[in-house]
Amino acid sequence: MSDVYAVRRARLRDRYAAAGSTAALVSRPANVRYLAGGAPPGAVLLLGPGEDTLLCPRTAEGTGTEGGGRVDERLRVSVLPTASGDPAVAAAGLLVASAAESLAVEEHHLTVSRHRAIGSVAPRLALTDLAGAVEQQRIVKDEGEIACLRIAAEIADQALGELLESILVGRTERHLALELERRLIDHGADGPAFPTSVATGPHSGRPGHRPSDRRVEEGDFLxxxxxxxxxxxxxxxxxxFVIGTSPADWQIELYELVFAAQRAGREGLVPGMGYRDVDRASRQPLEAAGYGEGLAPRTGHGVGLEIEEDPQLAPAAMGKLDACVPVTVGPGVHLPGRGGVRIDDTLVVRPEADGGPELLTITTKELLAL
Amino acid sequence: MSDVYAVRRARLRDRYAAAGSTAALVSRPANVRYLAGGAPPGAVLLLGPGEDTLLCPRTAEGTGTEGGGRVDERLRVSVLPTASGDPAVAAAGLLVASAAESLAVEEHHLTVSRHRAIGSVAPRLALTDLAGAVEQQRIVKDEGEIACLRIAAEIADQALGELLESILVGRTERHLALELERRLIDHGADGPAFPTSVATGPHSGRPGHRPSDRRVEEGDFLxxxxxxxxxxxxxxxxxxFVIGTSPADWQIELYELVFAAQRAGREGLVPGMGYRDVDRASRQPLEAAGYGEGLAPRTGHGVGLEIEEDPQLAPAAMGKLDACVPVTVGPGVHLPGRGGVRIDDTLVVRPEADGGPELLTITTKELLAL
Structure with missing residues (x-):
């Protein structure tokens, strides 16, 4: 396990070397963390041709190496002096005296200004595009990564389970969201994976709804x-969920529809299935029921070091699922003015011989009346 | 007040027109919000030569216009169809049929990939650099902006005041931070301005410390x-603060030193004072006491739509304070293994004739033993 980061770096090196680059500069924080074990704020990772080096800004009194995970002990760490500027530029400077002729950079992450500054400090270095090479490598997870996701899911299930035992009517979306985030921490999370969404009544079913001061009322979807x-x-x-003793007929019907759509998506999570086919499985029942117009552009996506990563489960997505790819499946329907239903799970794609998709988030999907 | 955004856009237009550009594309979210009143996620603002347009991605069922403040009603809003890609590229596309010959973009915000995509869709458009024009314009605040900062400071004072009345010993940094964030919301904040920092004992005085599971102990600095x-x-x-009935001598001495340094910085906040001179005023007493080595690279900075914006109060900063510039003054000393002291305030630079700097954060700076 302890050479997992070195192995990842070696795989990446094979890839950019095959594309003709002698060195690569990784700047996107999740990519740095994936390859270095940790990503102190502002750190960049320089790979080859010499020793791989993590370059960190010196922040205030700290060395700059704290935060964002524990850096691989076998990786060279260079903490830059105060006010020495952008570590990406410093990294390019290291190559000036080396044999490197080209440097692959993350053009989808570096700004135009930083890219130009790198070019200025090392004018004879050809800058090429590493593109999404690290993101691609991150799609299939190892069992160590999946174990972390499994614990993350268990923590979220626990926090949600406790909330359901408390009194909800009269409390605001904001307060419920804050309470959930506190419970995540209580159960050992390093933090929320993303800003917690709590949507009541007419807000329910809207993807990405940010908690407001609206209070939970009887008869609401929550x-x-x-x-x-x-x-x-x-x-x-x-x-x-529904608030109160008996859901209305329209609530039961809508819930059953979305539940069936979500189940169809989950059942599509087998190796070799096209990303778009999984999306289709969730989307088709909702379209058939007349809700095609307002559907979200995708019904799920990969998760890992970022809460939204590849693959995208969307109508135009290219590619096929592999085993050991964790994804979300979360279709939803929102009826303007009335609210709606969303059901999201995180699962890991597994071969049918291994029992099929592994459900990480195990809180019941029965329609609970709270 | 209602044409405040149009006036800001007109000022920016004067500036980029003088630099020879016929249109500008603003993509940095805080800059979009400053000029458009709101910044829905992913939105970009296209200025001139025709009607100014806010281009928003359509997110799921929503129109894409929610969140990030209320968009100026007089601004044209274009919500892009699902899957139409990057609004910045769509904005450049709008210019293809126009008389625009050049477009100023934010090279310090746009990635190389986005910049290239803009160039591809409008190959005859010369792309120039808007650089930090909007950030510069944001430095001096109007009274409407200062009123918002004043309320923000009042909320923070209230949240902090309530915490001080509760029992602290035995509670973890993480829990205290979460409680503070809940209290901010209780008092009307839209959210925390940045991740709340709580640092106990040996962690105290470290800038940017992220709350850990360490518990508050008797004798700690907090x-x-x-x-x-x-x-x-x-x-x-x-x-x-100090925890317990009587601070140790070293704690009192260190506190008095940092307090004096912070006061010196505050007293330097007059129009015409150099940024570096304000920094120097805070920094010099700490250096004279032998703590020069580990000091943070700056002792304060501007605040506004971002928690860290221009100006920087640092040794090499160029420029002079204007009236109506809100800044923080927050020197600190951290003694490795023992902890330390930081004291931060937010103030607005005001002429001496108007009473000098306006202190927004009014919680006492006496050394409280809790």
């Missing part, structure tokens, strides 16, 4: 979407 | 740094 960050790995769970 | 976001405007307050 949507709760949360996740834990455990050692950098992030999961997601979303559930919709 | 540092609390927090701020509220009120309508997008963010303030900062930091205070250091």
């Amino acid at each position: 949507f709760v979407g949360l996740g834990a960050d455990y050692r950098g790995y992030r999961c997601l769970i979303g559930r919709t | 540092f609390v740094g927090l701020g509220a976001d009120y309508r997008g405007y963010r303030c900062l307050i930091g205070r250091t």
